[in-house]
Amino acid sequence: MKKRDGNRIKITLHEGAENRRPGDAGLVFGDGAKKLIRLACALAVLAFAVVMLRYDFVNRPVTLARYLSAAEVRFAALGRFLSGRESNGLNYSIYTVIIAAFVGAALSVCGTVSQGVFRNPIASPSMLGVQSGGMVAAALYLIIRWEPSPASEFFTFEEYSTLLDGMSFFDMYERQIWMLVGCLAGAGVIIAISTRAGRGKMSSLVLIISGTLFSSFANTFTSLARFWFVYNDPTTERAYAMMGVAMGSFANTYTLRHLVMLGIPILIGLGALFAMSGRLNVIMFGEDEARTLGLNVTRFRTVVFLICATLSAVVLSFCGQMGFVGLVVPHFARQISGSNFRLLLPVSALLGALTVVLVYGVAACVGMTSSLNVITSVMGGAMFMFIMLKYRRRRNADWA
16 A cells, blocks of 8 residues: 655555455554564474473483483573573573574575565575575585594593684684685676676576576586595595585584574674565565665665575575575465565564474484484475465465
8 A cells, every 4th residue: 555645655565454444454563463472482482392302212212201301401401501500511402492593584584585575486595596606615615625624533522622722713614604605606696697687687587597507506516526525535524514514404503602603694684684674565566666666676686685695695604404494484474474574574584483493303303403404305395285285276376
């Protein structure tokens, strides 16, 4: 709905506004707040359960007494953690779950924004050249810069801690830096191709096609790299390192330092996207209408793309690939909140956080915390089929 006030035009979007009475406008915000509160409460309960009640049922035979004993130990450790004392490793689980929530929120919001801005239901961080560039960079790092890890020469936690304390920041996170640069380079390549093919304008169709082709190239390159690692490397460390990036894991993100390193850029990126929700609503009217209202569509899409690319790069650099989160969760978020980005973005963030924390909890119970991408792919594929069969047949082809 458009309202003209002098020389300014105000636009408000309310899902189902045509069915509301004039006095019911406040119900939109009230309903949205209730949905956000429910999702936040569900996320808090799930995070608490994953930290305190999970159990590896596959690798550790379970009895009721053994399970209750493990839970008792965790609750005692929680008390020590809250009081600032040593918690016997429970703090690592807490930080990991919080990081998982941040990762889910970032991927889901990036997918939601990409699908809306580029008006394509299959737009996601994994299809815009970001993850592909990061995977190519990871393979190049392992080929060019990799050296056998000295950690295998140490056998105690104290010796390993001493080794880490003697390493510089660059030495400790060199692979992540390579992958971060690779992600941004991959995104830059896709932007350049799309802009050139669109004669100075970023073409959505060319963007998706270029991202898909670049992803195919990256998959071929990384497959050849893994083949070379297996057959020509005297150790298996490089092959396992490449597999770890491809499978997705929180094994390298479990401390307060990791939480800060991931949390700060994710919060800044999400804050920037939330601040753009009004302009995201404008662009949903179409490019011509958005330009009429004074929005520079090309520049806006480029800024949004770069923010999403940066968020996706941070996630991939530290946690590896996690497919389908940025593709599937936004569709469920729209079913809950509608198409108003002012509500859709926070709903998508909470739903994405809920999804990844759930995936991590399931992985912890079946002993697959180093293969999260397997679980997200299985769950995401099933959820996407559910969307197509149950919901999309009742609507038109305009998915976004």
